[in-house]
Structure formats: structure tokens, C-alpha cells
Amino acid sequence: MQTGKFLYGGDYNPEQWLDRPDILEQDLDLMQQAHVNVVSLGIFSWTVLEPEEGVYHLDWLAEIIDKLHARGIQTILATPSATRPAWMAHKYPEVRRVRADRVRELYNRRHNYCYTSPIYREKVRAINEKLAQRFGDHPAVILWHISNEMGGECHCPLCQEEFRRWLQNRYGSLAALNKAWNTRFWSHDYSDWAQIESPAPQGENAIQGLTLDWKRFVSSRHVDFFRFERDVVRQFAPNARFTTNMMYRFHDIDYYEMAKEVDVVSWDSYPTWHKPTETVEETALDTALMHDLYYSLKNKPFILMESTPSFTNWQPISKQKKPGIAMLSALQVIAHGSDSVCYFQWRASRGAEEKLHGAVVGHDGRTDARPFREAEEIGRTLPKLTQSLGVHRIKQAAIVHDWNNMWAIEGSCGPRNAGMGYWKELALHYNGLARAGITVDFVNQESSLEGYGLLVLPMVYLLQEDFAQKVCRFAENGGTVVVTYWSGVVDETDLCRLGDTPYGLTQLLGLRRTEIDSMYDGELRRCVMVSQPDKTATHASILCEVAALNETDPAEPLMVYDEDYFAGCPALTVHSYGKGQAYYMASRFEPEFYNEFYETACRKAGLASCKPEHLAPGVLATLRGELLFLQNCGDKPATLPDGGELAVYGTAVYQTGETLQRIL
Numbered sequence: 001m002q003t004g005k006f007l008y009g010g011d012y013n014p015e016q017w018l019d020r021p022d023i024l025e026q027d028l029d030l031m032q033q034a035h036v037n038v039v040s041l042g043i044f045s046w047t048v049l050e051p052e053e054g055v056y057h058l059d060w061l062a063e064i065i066d067k068l069h070a071r072g073i074q075t076i077l078a079t080p081s082a083t084r085p086a087w088m089a090h091k092y093p094e095v096r097r098v099r100a101d102r103v104r105e106l107y108n109r110r111h112n113y114c115y116t117s118p119i120y121r122e123k124v125r126a127i128n129e130k131l132a133q134r135f136g137d138h139p140a141v142i143l144w145h146i147s148n149e150m151g152g153e154c155h156c157p158l159c160q161e162e163f164r165r166w167l168q169n170r171y172g173s174l175a176a177l178n179k180a181w182n183t184r185f186w187s188h189d190y191s192d193w194a195q196i197e198s199p200a201p202q203g204e205n206a207i208q209g210l211t212l213d214w215k216r217f218v219s220s221r222h223v224d225f226f227r228f229e230r231d232v233v234r235q236f237a238p239n240a241r242f243t244t245n246m247m248y249r250f251h252d253i254d255y256y257e258m259a260k261e262v263d264v265v266s267w268d269s270y271p272t273w274h275k276p277t278e279t280v281e282e283t284a285l286d287t288a289l290m291h292d293l294y295y296s297l298k299n300k301p302f303i304l305m306e307s308t309p310s311f312t313n314w315q316p317i318s319k320q321k322k323p324g325i326a327m328l329s330a331l332q333v334i335a336h337g338s339d340s341v342c343y344f345q346w347r348a349s350r351g352a353e354e355k356l357h358g359a360v361v362g363h364d365g366r367t368d369a370r371p372f373r374e375a376e377e378i379g380r381t382l383p384k385l386t387q388s389l390g391v392h393r394i395k396q397a398a399i400v401h402d403w404n405n406m407w408a409i410e411g412s413c414g415p416r417n418a419g420m421g422y423w424k425e426l427a428l429h430y431n432g433l434a435r436a437g438i439t440v441d442f443v444n445q446e447s448s449l450e451g452y453g454l455l456v457l458p459m460v461y462l463l464q465e466d467f468a469q470k471v472c473r474f475a476e477n478g479g480t481v482v483v484t485y486w487s488g489v490v491d492e493t494d495l496c497r498l499g500d501t502p503y504g505l506t507q508l509l510g511l512r513r514t515e516i517d518s519m520y521d522g523e524l525r526r527c528v529m530v531s532q533p534d535k536t537a538t539h540a541s542i543l544c545e546v547a548a549l550n551e552t553d554p555a556e557p558l559m560v561y562d563e564d565y566f567a568g569c570p571a572l573t574v575h576s577y578g579k580g581q582a583y584y585m586a587s588r589f590e591p592e593f594y595n596e597f598y599e600t601a602c603r604k605a606g607l608a609s610c611k612p613e614h615l616a617p618g619v620l621a622t623l624r625g626e627l628l629f630l631q632n633c634g635d636k637p638a639t640l641p642d643g644g645e646l647a648v649y650g651t652a653v654y655q656t657g658e659t660l661q662r663i664l
């Protein structure tokens, strides 16, 4: 979006304050004071917009949009479909979702409409048309926020029918479907499409191809609903731009598919800072991983749609952000490619579920409260970084994160039903790369690999044949590939590959998997470097793969297991392939292992680190365009490259070039 400035503001719910014009008036002054230039409006406003069926009240919203606009504050306008009025849910039961156990929900909460219901679509169409007619060409409305945090699943009869149609379209015949799902197992062959039902706790849950396709179907329903809503608005607002807010480690929707439909990716970030089980640096990296994933979906700047200025009220324990963390997180998201910093929410609600959630303006309405003061300071700081607005990031390393693969891993029984730790695996590689000062993108199995120097395949259990070939070509042309255990096991419908595995990668890696041994939580197996057999290098955990080197053109073992029946078997190997290299990690190692591994592997792959030398541990370096952000996530002040001191949680920003020029 071309607004010429970082968007700064957040969710604003004036519909909760319509009986307090004094507060609405005060909001305008306070927003200006905090340098707010955008708000998201109308997300949960349906009952005020349409208090009775077919009776629309839009004037109050128009008045607010205009008043904000007069103060230089623009609007991200939401469609209200995330939560619908009670009158609708009672009159038309089909708009309410049916749970997996086949119980239809009562009127409750939000984010729980049936995305297939023709009546719900008709009602959404009507309200969206009214909004688009009224605000479609309003100069203040810069972006449309479709629904809110879409997700979940509906198992109603309408959705079952739609699922069967979707399957018919995908497989053509029942014979093909039965084969793809291996339904002969336990004699579950289907002889009529009508026999197919969505997975249920008291129903089918053993056909894992069905479970995987159900997840794909549910995801496609959400994308379809987004498209439907967007296209209704577009009819009246041909130049409108669209987003929908995504979530942390979210499973229900293949966001690569959703990203194809939005103009700009946005997401809601709520890290749990100050957990006793994690350092601030680890929390920062966990957050950065998500920022980088959302940047990667469209390979362009995204929007931080929500974050808390202080604390949430829905996490197990909601801690206050310590002084400095709000600024650290705001500058971190800019460093990783966001063109906004937005909060949930501007003003704290008085009642109901979120009354105790943090907000820029609390119940006391004071501007000397810490959240307000910090928000004001952030609002004052962002314009100093305008040169990185809209700026893309360089391509260096990519990690494969594919929703189909994640769904398939979760849907499978064995080898560790105690948890495979998929996200943990991703984080180990991400953290190693990020700590080495390398820019990390994420790709799925459809993405282009062009421009990357290093590619990581962490637990790519469901590996498409064409992607395996692409990975081999990537190495052949000089790329560095890292493949971990639990890769290349099944095909697109979760059928085990016949023949040697990791399927499609055995030539690339110079080895094949022969066994997998599962470890209990906390069980470790010592590993030693081949070059230093007397010193423990790291420990293996979770799954220990046993591999046999190929007879011709074998991989070179760099590290081996040093205990258990597989002592002496390769734990880490390297293999030259064409002009490139392929590493294989047979197990999950300790975090420090990845720091050293990626520092060396990236250097060998010719990837330039953006991290100045001799930075204290805990200082993260991130490059966006020509700006280098150094953030002290450690617990001691750190020395900067120019000799200055960086306070704990402080950020220094440099213009790069021949020399580093500090600009913040």
C-alpha cells in the first residue's frame, strides 16, 4: 500500500462507546497525541450496522470515519462476518456451525459461522454491499479487512455435501479415492459417495488420507469465503485492496493459498514475553520466524494488524511487557518487513471477555500510564525509519514450511504419538540461521527456489515428487540443501513411498534411511564429530534415523552416533551433488549445534552475514534494504560496532554502505 508512512494505530471499537460521545471525542485527541494514523473499524459491529434484519444503520460509522479522517487518521474497514447478530443465529440455525461430534452450536462467541450456508452468504453479501456502496470510494478507507482471524471447521450437512463434491472433483471416481486413501485397510472401501463423512471423534478417524483431505477442504472453504466476501466488496469498490488477519503457527488454513487472494498479508502477533522457560532472545526469534513466514507468503512487505501494547488476557499467564519490550517488538517487525505497527486495541472494553485485555488507553483513560507513553514514543519513532517503508528484503536462505506436510505429520500415527515437535524443528533451523545474521524466507513445495543460496527441508514427511526433483536441481546448480530426518516418507495422499527413502533424495544425499528409532522425552544419544571422536559434539533426541551410505557416490559422514545399537552410524553427512552440497541430519540435536552448523554452512555457501563481528550473544542483527537493525535481547548492555552501548532491549539502526552510519 502506498500511504507514504508506516501505518500506526490499531483496532478501534467505537460501537462499544456510542452512548459516550465525550469518550469518542477524547479518542480523537488521544490518537493524535499518540501519532496514530490508522484504525481498524467495524470488525465486530454487525448488530449496530444491522440491528434488525434488513434495517441498516451506517451513519454512525460514516461520522466516525469522517471525524478520524479530518484528523489525518485513515481507516482499515472490516466486514463484520466474524460475528453475527443473535437475531440471525436464532432465525436461521444453519448459520451456526456443527462441531466434529455433530452437535450444532448454540448462539455463542464468534469466528463460528458455517462458511457453506447459502443463507449466511446471502446475509454477508447484503451487509458487505451496503458497506461497499457507502465507503467503497471513501478517501479514508485504505484497506478492507475481511472478517477476522478466519479458522475452525463446520461439519453440518451442507458442508458434508460440499465435501463430497470437492472429493468428486479431486478424484473423479470412488475407485480412485479408495486407492488414494488405501481404504482397503480394515475393509473401509466406500461404495457410494454418500457414505463419506468428515472425520469425527465417534466416527471415522483411521483413514489418514481422509483426514488430510478434510483439512485441505476446510482450508479451501475459508479461502473460498474470503474470495466471496472480497468479490462482493469489489463490485462496488473496484479499486479496493484487501487483507485478512492471520495467526501464530496457525494450522487451519493453508496461508499460501490465502495469500494468493489478498493484496497484502497481515497477521496478529502476541508473543508470550518473559516466560520462565524461554529467554527474551528466544521469544524474539520465535516472533521473527512468524514475521518472516508472513513476509514470505507474498515475498513482500506485510502488515502487523494486531499486537498488544502491554498484555493479553487469554494466554495461560498474561505478563506485562517489561519497559522497552513494546519498542523492541515494534522495531523488530519493521526490521522483518512490516509496513505497520498496530495494536489490539485502542481503548479497553468495559465488559465481557476482553475487559481485562491490555489497550493503549486503559479504563483510567490516563496518558501518563505506561502503555500510552510507550505507544506515543513508538509513534514518534517510526517516521525516522520511513526509508525502509515498502522495502523488500534480500534472498539468502529458505526453509520449507508446507501446510500439507504439517497436516500429514499431525494426522499420522507413529512413530512418536507423544509429539513430533514440528514447529520446534523449524525453530532450531530458523534460530541458527537468524543468529548467523542470514535473512530467512519460507517456501512451500510450489514455490520458486530462485535466488536462494541455501534451502532447508525440516521434516518434509510429505514430499512431492516434483519438489524432490526441484530440490535436486537446486543443488545441481550450486545450491546448498539441508534435509532432516522424517523427510520423504509419503506422497500427497499420505501413502507410504515404496522403495528407498528419503524418497527422491537418496542420490542427492548419498544415503538411504534403513530404520527410525523413537526416543522418549528427555532420552538423548551422544554424537561425536568424525574428526574429533573423543569429544561429545551434541546429543540426538526425538527420532534417531539410521542410514546406510550409498555404495556408489556415498555421502561423507561428519558426525556419528556414539551410543546405542546404532553407534557409528551417520548423524550428520555432507554430499557433493553437481555444483552444490547436500547435508543430512539424522536426528534432532541440541540448539547450539545449529548455531555452529549454520554459521559454517552459510559461510561455505557464500551467504554474507549482516551481523557485525564481536556482537555480544543475545544481540540480533536483521537487514531490511539498506537498514541494519541491531536489537539487544540479552540481559546485559552490549557494545555496538561503533563502540557505543546498546541498552538491554535497545535497538540501534544503521544505514549500511561503505561504513555504518547510525540513524537511530
Ligand code: GLA
Pocket (backbone or CB within 6 Å): 148, 149, 268, 270, 306, 312, 313, 314, 344, 354, 357
Ligand atoms: C485476536 C482477535 C482480536 C482480539 C485479540 C485479543 O487477535 O483478532 O479481536 O480478540 O485477539 O488478543
Ligand code: ZN
Pocket (backbone or CB within 6 Å): 097, 098, 114, 115, 116, 117, 154, 155, 156, 157, 158, 159
Ligand atoms: Zn457448515
